[in-house]
């Protein structure tokens with residue numbers, strides 16, 4: 001046998017040095033509030049994200065009230081409607097999904113899955129959360145300032161975002177929005193550096209890159225993308241803030257507003273669109289890649305089969321990450337571009353579908369002849385696959401210029417992006433919570449409530465968003481509070497809108513059941529034990545559940561295999577944990 | 592957006608080159624057992640702080656590449672009128688170069704455990720940086736005195752914005768430099784930590800010098816000339 005005490009190149013990775021002292025917090029405050037433990041930070045991130053996500057959910061009810069029953073609710077003025085839509089979109093995309101996947105799951109899972117004791121820079125990690133919280137508070141504050149939050153649409157396009165006619169445009173709303181985004185980006189960068197460097201440097205012995213669970217690959221790649229894409233939003237926000245506060249004209253063209261010439265001149269709104277979508281499209285994959293990774297692990301674990309084509313899955317993640325930086329202008333087909341540009345961006349958009357399709361095939365081939373357990377995480381993972389496929393197919397439609405031009409700014413687009421980046425990632429988040437809740441709390445979530453939650457959410461989401469494709473095809477525009485007497489829109493659209501709205505309330509209610517389940521199971525859930533799903537990855541092999549600060553006992557685990565050894569012929573169990581040397585004897589640490 | 596695309600191409604190229612050295616062709620499903628846990632990880636032997644700084648600098652690079660992209664796109668519009676650049680910027684550039692050079696000296700000195708020289712070089716670098724910042728403020732005031740305000744022309748706006756963001760990064764670096772300097776004067780400090788601290792500062796300063804040179808070239812208008820030249824060559 002090879003000499004196991006040999007150290008490659010004489011280098012001791014710094015994270016190998018156990019500094020257990022570091023992991024003994026001194027007081028209640030540093031344990032639960034100003035904690036530097038990635039797991040506590042993860043829960044703080046997730047809690048804050050879900051709280052603000054609840055606000056976005058309630059805003060969607062208000063939107064639906066207006067769309068389903070126009071003219072019934074006096075308090076939903078057109079201005080208020082625009083504010084609801086804007087805040088709903090922005091919160092869902094940035095403050096809920098991005099924060100929950102990277103700040104929440106990233107923080108909880110990366111150190112545990114790669115066998116580290118914590119993130120490499122715990123202090124910066126803690127700061128990251130507190131800046132995120134500040135960003136959320138600034139955002140919430142905009143609801144309470146005179147004029148209310150901005151109503152510019154989540155894309156914040158100038159010039160209208162800064163004009164009088166737009167809610168919050170000449171008041172505080174837009175300023176708070178921009179400040180909040182800038183804070184979010186600063187906070188995220190601190191966290192993001194941690195996630196990336198922990199994966200690069202903090203892995204335990206034997207955990208080579210190609211043995212990392214796909215969850216880690218997904219979050220890692222998404223974080224790298226976010227680190228490179230968020231600066232574009234940062235630049236756009238800073239320049240827009242200057243336009244609004246200091247009177248510059250980066251984006252603001254010369255225009256006449258209410259009979260008066262504004263002080264701006266010559267600026268380029270298209271420049272903003274380029275910057276925004278240079279961030280905006282990668283953002284879709286920043287949300288999708290962690291979902292891809294998590295779903296791969298859920299499917300493999302709950303079908304008791306190794307993931308099909310692990311290498312291909314890793315490559316696909318990386319290639320999607322790189323390609324998604326050269327497709328941004330497919331969001332700008334209607335803003336007037338050179339036809340050759342349109343052709344270029346349509347082509348890159350369609351090319352990205354190839355690695356994405358490979359992933360879908362691989363999930364299905366993983367399921368093929370698997371020992372599928374229809375547990376809650378598995379149900380959500382299956383629901384994700386169909387939903388993502390659905391959204392991906394309409395994406396192929398919209399990626400083509402000629403099809404996009406008539407469909408742009410109709411409800412078809414709303415249907416598409418809700419399927420692909422609204423419903424699909426949210427389903428993964430639910431699946432992931434049902435999967436990892438036992439590790440986080442030591443208890444299982446209630447199965448009956450979970451099944452109720454699953455079926456209402458899954459069927460409901462289709463009932464809400466599927467008909468929107470049709471609405472879009474008949475020409476119902478997006479971002480309109482009321483359709484009024486539009487001649488080409490048939491009567492049935494109003495009925496359909498009412499139906500969608502009622503379903504949306506039901507689905508929203510089911511989310512409250514989920515929240516109740518989260519709290520109720522904390523006390524009354526079934527005891528889970530350390531590894532209820534009999535999974536292979538390291539987080540299930542911690543000596544205590546929930547894992548304490550520092551994660552591992554005296555010694556970090558040693559990894560002997562990849563993350564997907566399920567149903568290995570001849571093995572004593574139908575899974576072999578990553579730190580199990582079967583059929584060898586474990587290594588002993590050199591004295 | 593061409594500047595940022597070129598920048599991204601470099602980052603992605605580097606990442607792929609790095610990945611290609613990470614045994615991405617291995618077949619993890621075939622390897623298991625004790626002998627595979629022996630080269631403990633493929634984590635690099637480089638100090639974690641250096642890796643982190645490297646990643647951070649990529650983010651800073653993306654930020655400035657985006658500013659440059661925006662600059663080029665905005666420049667095309669007819670109202671663009673570049674302000675005359677204050678002469679003092681040349682001096683500032685020179686001073687920042689000196690500070691960078693001082694950091695190189697400091698790195699060499701601390702590696703040789705030459706503590707007196709290390710302290711001298713660190714002080715020189717700190718001083719040079721402060722002079723640079725003071726020089727930048729002077730440049731701002733000169734421009735403002737000449738009537739070139741932020742809102743009079745987008746070119747002026749870009750000038751204040753880019754020099755300002757660059758100065759903010761330098762200020763952040765000064766915090767790190769302050770901590771390292773304190774350590775250099777602390778007789779109980781561990782020499783390895785000190786060396787690492789100085790190396791990190793040096794890396795950061797060299798990078799910010801590079802960024803400044805880029806910004807300077809852009810603001811001077813040479814970059815625009817270069818682009819026109821390239822275009823003429825191409826057509």
Ligand code: HEM
Pocket residue numbers: 057060061063064067085086088089090092093097152153154155414418421422423426464477478479480504507508
């Ligand atoms: C309960 C679930 C949800 C419902 C009922 C819902 C409903 C709606 C409706 C009716 C609109 C306005 C369409 C219009 O322009 O007229 C909208 C916009 C939007 N939603 Fe959702 N949504 C939900 C969840 C989500 C999620 C999870 C996301 C995360 C990606 C999301 C992202 C957006 C975005 C980005 C917009 C566009 C905002 C804008 O036009 O500025 N939504 N949603």
Ligand SMILES: [Cu+2]
Pocket residue numbers: 280281284327328330331
């Ligand atoms: Cu896109």
